[in-house]
Amino acid sequence: MDIVKFSxxxxxxxxxxxxxxxxxxxxxxxxxxxxxxxxxxxxxxxVSRLFDVLAAEGLEWCYFxxxxxxxxxxxxxxxxLFYAEQKADVIIALGGGSPMDAAKGIAIVVGNGGSIHDYxxxxxxxxxLPPMVFLPSTAGSGSDISQFAIITDTRRRLKMTIVSxxxxxxxxxxxxxxxxxxxxxxxxxxxxxxxxxxxxxxxSVIASxxxxxxxxxxxxxxxxxxxRAAQESSLDVLESLSIASTAAGMAFxxxxxxxxxxxxxxxxGMFDVLHGEVHSVLLPAVMRFNLEHAMAxxxxxxxxxxGKKWKSARTAALAGIEAMESLFLSLGMKHRLRDLVPDRxxxxxxxxxxxQDACLLTNPRPATWEDLLAICEEAW
Amino acid sequence: MxxxxxxxxxxxxxxxxxxxxREAQEKIAQLxxxxxxxxxxxxxxxxxxxxxxxxxxxITPEGRITSVNRVYYEVFGDSSPVGRACYRVFxxxxxxxxxxxxxxxFRTNRLCxxxxxxxxxxxxxxxxxxxxxxxxxxxxxxxxxxxxxDVTLEREYQAKLNHAEKMSTVGLLAAGVAHEINNPLTAILxxxxxxxxxxxxxxxxxxxxxxxxxxxxxxxxxxECARCQEIVQGLLSFSRPHSGTMIAVDLNGCVRDxxxxxxxxxKEYPHIDLHQECAPDLPPIRATPSDIKQLLLNxxxxxxxxxxxxxxxxxxxxxxxxxxxxxxxxxxxxxGIAPKDLxxxxxxFFTTKPVGRGTGMGxxxxxxxxQAHDASIEVESRQGEGSAFRVVFRKMT
Numbered sequence: 001m002d003i004v005k006f007s008x009x010x011x012x013x014x015x016x017x018x019x020x021x022x023x024x025x026x027x028x029x030x031x032x033x034x035x036x037x038x039x040x041x042x043x044x045x046x047v048s049r050l051f052d053v054l055a056a057e058g059l060e061w062c063y064f065x066x067x068x069x070x071x072x073x074x075x076x077x078x079x080x081l082f083y084a085e086q087k088a089d090v091i092i093a094l095g096g097g098s099p100m101d102a103a104k105g106i107a108i109v110v111g112n113g114g115s116i117h118d119y120x121x122x123x124x125x126x127x128x129l130p131p132m133v134f135l136p137s138t139a140g141s142g143s144d145i146s147q148f149a150i151i152t153d154t155r156r157r158l159k160m161t162i163v164s165x166x167x168x169x170x171x172x173x174x175x176x177x178x179x180x181x182x183x184x185x186x187x188x189x190x191x192x193x194x195x196x197x198x199x200x201x202x203x204s205v206i207a208s209x210x211x212x213x214x215x216x217x218x219x220x221x222x223x224x225x226x227x228r229a230a231q232e233s234s235l236d237v238l239e240s241l242s243i244a245s246t247a248a249g250m251a252f253x254x255x256x257x258x259x260x261x262x263x264x265x266x267x268x269g270m271f272d273v274l275h276g277e278v279h280s281v282l283l284p285a286v287m288r289f290n291l292e293h294a295m296a297x298x299x300x301x302x303x304x305x306x307g308k309k310w311k312s313a314r315t316a317a318l319a320g321i322e323a324m325e326s327l328f329l330s331l332g333m334k335h336r337l338r339d340l341v342p343d344r345x346x347x348x349x350x351x352x353x354x355x356q357d358a359c360l361l362t363n364p365r366p367a368t369w370e371d372l373l374a375i376c377e378e379a380w
Numbered sequence: 381m382x383x384x385x386x387x388x389x390x391x392x393x394x395x396x397x398x399x400x401x402r403e404a405q406e407k408i409a410q411l412x413x414x415x416x417x418x419x420x421x422x423x424x425x426x427x428x429x430x431x432x433x434x435x436x437x438x439i440t441p442e443g444r445i446t447s448v449n450r451v452y453y454e455v456f457g458d459s460s461p462v463g464r465a466c467y468r469v470f471x472x473x474x475x476x477x478x479x480x481x482x483x484x485x486f487r488t489n490r491l492c493x494x495x496x497x498x499x500x501x502x503x504x505x506x507x508x509x510x511x512x513x514x515x516x517x518x519x520x521x522x523x524x525x526x527x528x529x530d531v532t533l534e535r536e537y538q539a540k541l542n543h544a545e546k547m548s549t550v551g552l553l554a555a556g557v558a559h560e561i562n563n564p565l566t567a568i569l570x571x572x573x574x575x576x577x578x579x580x581x582x583x584x585x586x587x588x589x590x591x592x593x594x595x596x597x598x599x600x601x602x603x604e605c606a607r608c609q610e611i612v613q614g615l616l617s618f619s620r621p622h623s624g625t626m627i628a629v630d631l632n633g634c635v636r637d638x639x640x641x642x643x644x645x646x647k648e649y650p651h652i653d654l655h656q657e658c659a660p661d662l663p664p665i666r667a668t669p670s671d672i673k674q675l676l677l678n679x680x681x682x683x684x685x686x687x688x689x690x691x692x693x694x695x696x697x698x699x700x701x702x703x704x705x706x707x708x709x710x711x712x713x714x715x716g717i718a719p720k721d722l723x724x725x726x727x728x729f730f731t732t733k734p735v736g737r738g739t740g741m742g743x744x745x746x747x748x749x750x751q752a753h754d755a756s757i758e759v760e761s762r763q764g765e766g767s768a769f770r771v772v773f774r775k776m777t
């Protein structure tokens with residue numbers, strides 16, 4: 001076995017864990033943290049709840065919510081200026097992948113200067129970042145665990161992947177209560193994202209026993225709870241999905257992802273589609289593409305998803321992919337690419353861009369842009 | 381184009397979460413170094429400030445003292461003046477002084493120098509005050525630096541020097557007057573002698589009582605003329621510029637001449653008794669006679685002043701000491717010299733006499749003369765009992 005690495009932030013998990021946000025920030029040296037969130041969470045009352053927690057610790061704060069889904073380079077720039085103006089210290093992100101990735105981008109720029117584009121790629125960050133405390137409000141993105149930040153380059157219309165161990169936040173506070181106010185379809189989309197994380201990290205070429213364990217656990221929990229989540233979003237279900245998402249996050253942060261995420265990033269950059277909605281369309285196709293190169297692992301996934309034993313690995317793997325497709329269908333999720341992308345002629349551009357994505361490196365089967373285009377055509 | 385990430389980059393074994401530890405270490409080291417450097421500079425500046433011998437204070441435009449130097453405490457005492465108003469601290473006044481050099485410096489943004497006289501403790505001091513504005517980065521005055529130099533002694537010395545110069549001018553005038561008087565005096569003396577000489581020829585033609593009166597009057601005229609001549613000669617010999625030519629001098633002769641000169645002054649002091657104890661067969665010394673007379677005169681005048689209002693005795697003594705030296709001593713039974721002043725009596729302008737009475741130049745002149753003659757001066761004094769000054773000359777070889 002090759003030498004591997006497994007790194008994750010400090011994790012505080014549990015119902016009501018948000019109450020530790022102020023204490024955690026203070027331990028990291030906060031006097032005036034910058035809170036990054038979005039209007040949805042503010043309207044749901046979570047932002048003011050967080051302010052109460054900070055106030056209870058005697059902290060001041062400043063608030064930034066100029067963040068949209070698929071956070072943009074320009075927003076990162078504004079956030080960094082705001083941070084400097086406010087003389088903030090610790091960065092607290094409250095929200096889904098968008099506020100958390102925006103917070104990472106802001107942290108990079110305030111700690112290292114320049115513009116966020118300077119750090120695109122792997123390990124280009126050479127100076128420390130402000131301490132980061134993340135409170136995920138979706139059970140899916142995994143940004144609160146991972147060493148990745150995805151920021152949209154508005155000029156080139158693509159998603160920049162920034163990889164660095166220093167992007168792993170200092171503390172991740174996972175409070176399933178935050179999911180209660182989440183719109184139902186977003187909870188489901190996030191769970192599918194987490195499932196995609198689990199599957200892709202499991203078959204990744206750099207998966208290790210430490211990540212495989214987390215991947216399988218995440219798949220198992222999602223397979224068991226996602227159908228229930230479609231019916232009723234009880235706190236127990238939400239908590240389970242949170243655990244699965246966190247496990248998947250630990251796996252993909254260390255094992256990286258694959259072709260599905262490479263394409264998802266590319267689509268998100270060009271068409272601003274919701275990240276969680278891409279996987280129900282692309283993941284089964286990608287799994288089929290990878291079949292010959294990850295037969296045993298895909299068979300294992302098939303066994304978990306179907307809950308049955310199969311004669312051959314191939315039948316198990318294929319049965320798993322079919323089970324996944326019918327699950328997505330039963331959840332009412334989009335399952336054709338044409339539902340997401342307005343114009344088929346743009347697919348080559350999307351695939352050329354995806355071929356450059358860092359996630360493709362760990363796909364078990366090497367893929368050219370033409371291979372990716374074939375996947376897209378299959379999913380059209 | 382940036383190099384695309386590789387698998388190793390994703391695994392990132394060589395990369396970790398970056399911490400501030402090293403930065404903090406470097407910053408701490410830098411801070412430490414700069415603190416040490418700042419402390420060194422502070423001490424350097426403090427040493428410079430402590431080296432300033434004037435009282436130094438920094439005050440706000442409202443006159444509150446913000447800092448002072450070491451000399452302040454020596455002059456104004458030990459309690460800290462920081463935060464108090466300058467006019468209270470320096471002058472014990474209730475309102476600001478008019479004119480105030482600090483105020484002028486602040487308003488004009490220029491240096492202001494003034495002299496002020498006021499009392500510190502029980503002593504009246506004369507201060508030269510320099511107020512200079514300390515400016516902020518925009519060049520506006522924000523504080524005032526006050527330097528107070530105690531010029532009390534300088535001003536006293538200057539006053540005495542002025543007095544001494546006046547006296548020397550008076551001396552020159554007196555010499556001129558003496559010279560002018562000498563000529564008519566010679567004529568009076570000559571004609572008086574002529575009258576006296578011719579008086580016997582006409583004596584029998586005069587009434588008896590008139591003749592004897594005339595003889596007596598002529599005698600008085602001649603005596604008084606002789607006395608006038610003596611005074612004039614004395615004045616002339618003292619005011620004559622020092623020729624510098626050294627000749628063999630009989631010390632006893634000098635004593636006689638000087639005593640003759642001072643005797644008429646002594647008539648104002650009937651309570652003072654003047655004695656001479658001159659050793660016979662005194663060997664000559666190499667000297668300028670007028671200088672020696674001046675030296676002796678100064679010593680005698682000091683002795684007289686020391687007994688201005690008490691009975692006393694002055695003894696002038698000459699004698700031989702060992703094989704080499706000849707001694708001239710002036711001893712009085714006057715007030716004596718305070719021990720603290722003993723070291724300063726030969727300093728120019730040092731005097732304990734009231735202003736106008738002494739110039740402080742007498743003993744200084746004696747010292748200079750003694751030095752020019754390779755002689756030394758010994759002083760022996762007890763306060764309240766009297767003093768003795770001995771000038772020890774070398775015998776002439």
